[in-house]
Amino acid sequence: MRALICKEFGSTDSLVIETVDDPVPGPGEVRIDIHAAGINFPDILVIAGQYQLKTPPPFIPGNEAAGIVSGIGDGITRFSVGDKVVVMLRGGAFAEKCVVNENLVFPLPSQMTFEQGAGFSVTYCTSYHALKQSANLQPGETLLVLGAAGGVGTTAIEIGKAMGARVIAAASSDEKLAFAKSTGADETINYTDCSLNDAIKELTDGAGVDVVYDPVGGEMAQMALRATAWHGRYLVIGFASGEIPKFPANLALLKEASIVGVWWGTWSAKNPQGQAQNLQEMAAMIADGRLKPKITETYRLEEFKKAFRSISDRKVKGKIVFTLA
Numbered sequence: 259m260r261a262l263i264c265k266e267f268g269s270t271d272s273l274v275i276e277t278v279d280d281p282v283p284g285p286g287e288v289r290i291d292i293h294a295a296g297i298n299f300p301d302i303l304v305i306a307g308q309y310q311l312k313t314p315p316p317f318i319p320g321n322e323a324a325g326i327v328s329g330i331g332d333g334i335t336r337f338s339v340g341d342k343v344v345v346m347l348r349g350g351a352f353a354e355k356c357v358v359n360e361n362l363v364f365p366l367p368s369q370m371t372f373e374q375g376a377g378f379s380v381t382y383c384t385s386y387h388a389l390k391q392s393a394n395l396q397p398g399e400t401l402l403v404l405g406a407a408g409g410v411g412t413t414a415i416e417i418g419k420a421m422g423a424r425v426i427a428a429a430s431s432d433e434k435l436a437f438a439k440s441t442g443a444d445e446t447i448n449y450t451d452c453s454l455n456d457a458i459k460e461l462t463d464g465a466g467v468d469v470v471y472d473p474v475g476g477e478m479a480q481m482a483l484r485a486t487a488w489h490g491r492y493l494v495i496g497f498a499s500g501e502i503p504k505f506p507a508n509l510a511l512l513k514e515a516s517i518v519g520v521w522w523g524t525w526s527a528k529n530p531q532g533q534a535q536n537l538q539e540m541a542a543m544i545a546d547g548r549l550k551p552k553i554t555e556t557y558r559l560e561e562f563k564k565a566f567r568s569i570s571d572r573k574v575k576g577k578i579v580f581t582l583a
């Protein structure tokens with residue numbers, strides 16, 4: 259099979275495509291012919307050796323895919339050859355085939371294409387866990403989403419709306435904000451041409467927002483924390499700006515605000531039952547059309563440099579995927 263391989267930590271441009279042996283499923287494992295694989299900002303960090311968890315090279319990156327079961331190991335009862343599935347994995351998705359434990363495999367919802375299924379796991383599961391378990395977002399509360407047109411940002415808008423919140427989307431261009439609005443945001447803020455803090459105060463009549471969803475970090479973070487309401491929750495999702503923010507502790511004291519870290523990958527590994535429950539709840543939202551993965555760009559594996567550049571150049575709206583079949 260062909261695979262995109264990271265031979266040493268560094269730029270995504272240094273990845274290579276090679277032909278390697280097809281993986282063989284062992285007991286309890288399933289082999290999947292991958293039709294599409296989701297591309298996420300953290301892939302760039304993993305390839306650079308800057309992610310929280312390091313895999314020693316050589317390795318095949320990519321943490322989510324969708325495809326067709328092409329082989330099963332001993333003891334598999336839930337899947338058969340030919341089933342269309344979604345798979346969540348820790349590395350190995352940027353290849354024509356992968357082998358994983360059956361616990362990481364789920365039926366592809368009938369409403370979804372392979373591309374949508376491939377782009378579902380990381381972003382939706384992160385935002386659902388963040389807004390449900392970490393923020394305890396309530397109907398009628400106000401949610402501010404930074405980087406709102408990006409991968410996790412768009413899913414936070416959709417899930418926030420599905421949970422009954424008023425959603426304010428903030429992003430760096432009017433084009434991105436139009437996309438956020440089409441995803442369901444109630445109001446928008448372009449943070450390149452105004453003070454985020456002032457804009458939030460204006461939109462909330464001075465009350466502030468109940469929950470901040472921040473995958474960007476950098477200078478915006480402190481402004482967003484300042485703009486929280488009493489008992490506000492600021493969710494630390496990621497640092498796409500490249501800068502990890504630092505906060506004066508008085509900002510938390512003044513509002514009895516909480517700064518809550520979110521790491522879905524590790525939370526789901528420690529809480530398989532909570533993750534299963536989240537997936538069940540999201541399945542209902544997919545079935546009734548409230549959640550619809552927005553695939554805006556597709557790339558062949560050979561176009562990997564272009565694909566990753568779209569993320570690092572801050573161009574992506576919604577979700578981008580590799581197509582492999």
Ligand SMILES: NC(=O)c1ccc[n+]([C@@H]2O[C@H](COP(=O)([O-])OP(=O)(O)OC[C@H]3O[C@@H](n4cnc5c(N)ncnc54)[C@H](OP(=O)(O)O)[C@@H]3O)[C@@H](O)[C@H]2O)c1
Nearest residue numbers: 299405408409410429430473495496497498499520521522
């Ligand atoms: N905590 C978790 O469990 C978890 C899970 C998944 C992802 N994450 C993190 O969430 C963050 C976003 O991931 P994503 O896949 O949604 O990425 P993405 O699609 O590339 O979106 C990131 C957004 O950040 C903003 N941004 C600001 N400065 C940027 C820069 N220098 N380069 C790129 N984007 C920049 C951009 O919005 P504007 O142009 O509008 O500012 C962009 O839309 C990453 O830090 C990732 O590691 C965390």
